[in-house]
Amino acid sequence: MTTTITVEGMSCGHCEQTVEDALRSIDGITDATANHEAEQASIEGDADVAVLVQAVENAGYTAHA
Numbered sequence: 265m266t267t268t269i270t271v272e273g274m275s276c277g278h279c280e281q282t283v284e285d286a287l288r289s290i291d292g293i294t295d296a297t298a299n300h301e302a303e304q305a306s307i308e309g310d311a312d313v314a315v316l317v318q319a320v321e322n323a324g325y326t327a328h329a
Contacts, residue, residue, distance in 0.1 A: 267307045269316055272326040274300035279325070286323040290315060 271283055280298040283305055287296035293309035293316075305327075307316055313329045320327035 265308070265310055267311075267313060267316065267329075269305050269307070269313065269320070269327050269329050270303055271298060271305050271320055272303055274298060274303065274325060276300060282323050283320055283325060286319045287316060290319055 274280055274283060277300075280300050283298040284296045287293055287298075287305060287307050290309075290311050292311045293307055295308040296305060298305040305316075305320065317327045317329065
């Protein structure tokens with residue numbers, strides 16, 4: 265299952281990597297790709313959207329579904 269969330273506050277590749285690492289650390293997630301220009305992250309796997317948003321916010325960014 266692919267889920268896309270909006271991520272605000274990313275400004276570079278390092279930011280993208282931080283968001284991707286936070287999302288990939290969640291049980292059930294097999295891959296995550298962030299794009300700072302589109303302000304989005306696409307997540308492959310099975311996890312509740314609220315858990316995805318919380319992981320991104322814990323990494324220091326604003327996120328919503």
